[in-house]
Amino acid sequence: MGAFLDKPKTEKHNAHGDGNGLRFGLSSMQGWRVEMEDAHTAVVGLPHGLDDWSFFGVYDGHAGSRVANYCSKHLLEHIITAGGTEELHRAGSPSPEAPAVEAVKSGIRSGFLKIDEHMRSFTDLRNGMDRSGSTAVAVMLSPEHLYFINCGDSRALLCRNAHVCFSTLDHKPCNPREKERIQNAGGSVMIQRVNGSLAVSRALGDYDYKCVDGKGPTEQLVSPEPEVFEIVRAPEDEFVLLACDGIWDVMSNEELCEFVSARLEVSEDLERVCNDVVDTCLHKGSRDNMSVVLVCLPNAPKVSEEAVKKDAELDKFLESRVEDIIEKAGEEGIPDLVHIMRILASESIPNLPPGGGLASKHSVIEAVYTRLNPHREEDGNVADLEDPW
Structure with missing residues (x-):
């Protein structure tokens, strides 16, 4: 159990x-x-x-x-x-x-x-x-x-x-x-x-x-x-x-x-x-x-061009922020993913999905982080943190 x-x-x-x-x-x-x-x-x-x-x-x-x-x-x-x-x-x-x-x-x-x-x-x-x-x-x-x-x-x-x-x-x-x-x-x-x-x-x-x-x-x-x-x-x-x-x-x-x-x-x-x-x-x-x-059911929400556009803009913004955080780390070395999530969680980021928040964009953030740090070891999962959001 x-x-x-x-x-x-x-x-x-x-x-x-x-x-x-x-x-x-x-x-x-x-x-x-x-x-x-x-x-x-x-x-x-x-x-x-x-x-x-x-x-x-x-x-x-x-x-x-x-x-x-x-x-x-x-x-x-x-x-x-x-x-x-x-x-x-x-x-x-x-x-x-x-x-x-x-x-x-x-x-x-x-x-x-x-x-x-x-x-x-x-x-x-x-x-x-x-x-x-x-x-x-x-x-x-x-x-x-x-x-x-x-x-x-x-x-x-x-x-x-x-x-x-x-x-x-x-x-x-x-x-x-x-x-x-x-x-x-x-x-x-x-x-x-x-x-x-x-x-x-x-x-x-x-x-x-x-x-x-x-x-x-x-x-x-x-x-x-x-x-x-x-x-x-x-x-x-x-x-x-x-x-x-x-x-x-x-x-x-x-x-x-x-x-x-x-x-x-x-x-x-x-x-x-x-x-x-x-x-x-x-x-x-x-x-x-x-x-x-x-x-x-028939009245379920339909795909909205405006919503798709905002979601894509949010993804690009998050990718850019991860790049900025890693770039500013400089000689200190690339911080782990959990640290980056903590930084983002402390910021006021507009248009995060209601109900899901930053957690719902973890895959986007992890993808750009992995691209910039391809040889990283596995980080602790955010589920190990106490209410990181």
Whole structure:
């Protein structure tokens, strides 16, 4: 859980696609962790005739990747089976009635409980050889609604009219409702963790915390029950973001919304935008695995010539400043990259990407630094610094 590499693994897994009036991109990076435990789902057009529905999810595994990987492949089918295709069709029709919408929400909850019970039968999970668990955050889109689904401390948000219109609530042991359930199951909350160990109060898997006699599955120390929120889609909807806590540890809802909005004005490549998010979070100090899924709706920001021009001007300015700093160092020798970042962080630099700041331009700065100092040894990563920005 707490083990880190000597340097981060920055290779990324990417994917993108489109359909049903939306486009999506995603990026995931192992980062400083010794193992990649995140997984994701991205499906445009669901089975059983639900062609105009879509589903996206992020799963943040802990104590191993087994549960996260299984859920990424099979959670959707459990939800569809539990929800019933007829109910989903009714809920996806024009102006669906409230009972149909509630049936979808109920089916989603049932799907989570069913997959959690199903995985309990796996030999390695049953006998304790594998003690892994996973959070899950997802969004299911019908033609009329957005169904936000959350179990754990990964998070989803909806950007509407350039503002955070909605975000899911993290399930932390200290939350009064979660703490009450934990205590009723005979557990305790110490150092903000379940029994002083697990940092989330809801998750799939984690069967060591789901064996209290006389308590149902949603009454255990750790519950597999998701919270489901239904939002009527609006023309002003711009994009949905799903991300694990490796992202949210270093960026707030508003910062990430602003940053993605600004990057969408510079690039229509959603994989690139998602890569910018994980790179920025790495250089803001995130030590965790990082995964982000971006779902752009018809009203998402479009590329702006003015924004592209300003971004290019900012890059040139930063390149020039790095050259100046190195040139002024003179006989003292070229300072290391961390020192240069500290100098730049102390300056008032106009037009830095909102929400991302100087960290989002680390690759630009590093590129010119490497060009001017090609034989440098590896510098300490800025994640080693205390809040360098």
